[in-house]
Amino acid sequence: MDTLAWNGPLPRHLAIIMDGNGRWAERQGLSRLVGHEQGADVVREIVRTCRKIGIEALTLYAFSAQNWGRPDEEVTALMSLLTRYVKSERSEILDNNIRFNAIGDLDALPRPVRFAVEELVDASSEGKGMVLTLALSYGGREEIVHAARRLATEAAAGRLDPKSIDAGHVEAALWTHGLPADVDLVIRTSGEQRISNFLLWQLAYAELWFTEVPWPAFTQEHLFEAFTEYGARERRFGELASRERALC
Ligand code: IPE
Numbered sequence: 001m002d003t004l005a006w007n008g009p010l011p012r013h014l015a016i017i018m019d020g021n022g023r024w025a026e027r028q029g030l031s032r033l034v035g036h037e038q039g040a041d042v043v044r045e046i047v048r049t050c051r052k053i054g055i056e057a058l059t060l061y062a063f064s065a066q067n068w069g070r071p072d073e074e075v076t077a078l079m080s081l082l083t084r085y086v087k088s089e090r091s092e093i094l095d096n097n098i099r100f101n102a103i104g105d106l107d108a109l110p111r112p113v114r115f116a117v118e119e120l121v122d123a124s125s126e127g128k129g130m131v132l133t134l135a136l137s138y139g140g141r142e143e144i145v146h147a148a149r150r151l152a153t154e155a156a157a158g159r160l161d162p163k164s165i166d167a168g169h170v171e172a173a174l175w176t177h178g179l180p181a182d183v184d185l186v187i188r189t190s191g192e193q194r195i196s197n198f199l200l201w202q203l204a205y206a207e208l209w210f211t212e213v214p215w216p217a218f219t220q221e222h223l224f225e226a227f228t229e230y231g232a233r234e235r236r237f238g239e240l241a242s243r244e245r246a247l248c
């Protein structure tokens, strides 16, 4: 399908839980690592499509705070793949005016990953085309704890009146500050129907779309399937649908 053919409603902020790399590989008798490598190729394709069709913000769950609990061999391989991914995508990201961003406990990352990430965040900081955020060593609870600590520190120093704290203050203290704050659509691949500690605050009114397709087999056609369903949903944000409002 031609990417430019897409002209339906689009989410402004799309977030993806890229799951199923390991199982995809194991089902074919391959090592989980092969699944992660194929997954990185899919990231490249999906980033290209999102940039072309005009998504403003794409946030990808690449490594969770809890993924550190996997066997050392898998963690090491994932870290090395991340470094390679960031370096190999550098020129395409810059050429396409993408702003590269990362959220999570970046200090926990091995130095080569952190340096490559920080270098590209810096080099692409003027990008106006799309903001691509990788969630790395990321947990939604950890992010909220971090924000609470920041606000408490400000309050203890007398720079913030605790009674004045509202949703805007919390948002400003989250790692996602500066992004279109709310996620419009979340896609999770590979059949699991859970959030797994991803963007807990930011998903408050996101539409959720689940597919059985594992991430390494995910294509632009699947992405457009999600957009088609997204476009058909009615988002009410706790209020009444427009037709019901008209009857009041
Ligand atoms: C997602 O795929 C990638 C990461 C979590 C790093 P998984 O590695 O979770 O693959 P499955 O879910 O075990 O198949």
Ligand code: IPE
Residues within 6 Å of the ligand: 017, 018, 019, 020, 061, 062, 063, 064, 067, 192, 194, 196
């Ligand atoms: C979520 O997938 C994390 C990423 C996709 C990076 P997991 O595979 O870690 O989540 P669970 O263990 O199935 O909840």
Ligand code: MG
Residues within 6 Å of the ligand: 019, 020, 021
């Ligand atoms: Mg998984």
